Amino acid sequence: MPSLSGATRILNRKNTYEESAKATLVYFWSMSCSECAQSIKNLKELERIFGDRLTVHAIHMPREKEDYSETLVKEKIKQLDIIYPVYLDNELKISDRFGNKFVPAFYIFDQQQQLRFFKAGYFALKLLQQKIERII
Template sequence: MRLRIRTIMPSLSGATKIINKKNMNELSDMPTLIYFWAMSCSQCEQSIEKLNIIGNIFSDKLNIQAIHMPREELDFTSELVRRKVKQLGINYPIHLDNELIISDRFGNKIVPAYYLFDQQQKLRFYHAGALATKSLQGKIERII
């Protein structure tokens, strides 16, 4: 079951590996965007370009954490994911969720998916699909 609005953000523990770990911020002092994606998802790749722009706009006011949720066999290969992350210019942390522990906690079954949490870590916005980035920037501005 997917998270409901105003639900406290579940733990992000349980990743098999974290790429860009050096860029991790504390989750408690600013709004947090959790982005579920998969390397094999073409819509995700398009969304990441827009998400990188949003990340640059709100770089010091928004914490972005990505969850890589495998959909196909190649998605389980961390070195391929690492190469894709570099190719796409992603600099925020990527939690490799090969055992779907984090995805299950969120009740997430689809990519791309966006979960926006406020400063108190309460869910304020959820949307799935490539078009979510259109309304995402406005939601972030309202929360900040």
């Protein structure tokens, strides 16, 4: 799994990586992406299903000018009730390290931090639960 270092800021930092987690989901999103807001709502169901067997890290990848506003991103996080860590990737360091160009985008890593699944786009959500179950 590529490093998550280089974020402009990490919000919800208290929810850090769990060593006991069997899978890690790295989710790229942007507050200006309507599909991303819906995806986040669906990710809450995965959190409920998998609990502490799944760790989620959200990487906020700006696409438009207002996406660079930490204040606006914080408001969106509150509105969407996001509880997992949100990495503000305003300099695209994390996005570049992953080679990610899309939102929403989903990367699932196993406990050994090996990439086991990648998919971009809203419809990837349909595959996530099945892929996570296979890893766990």
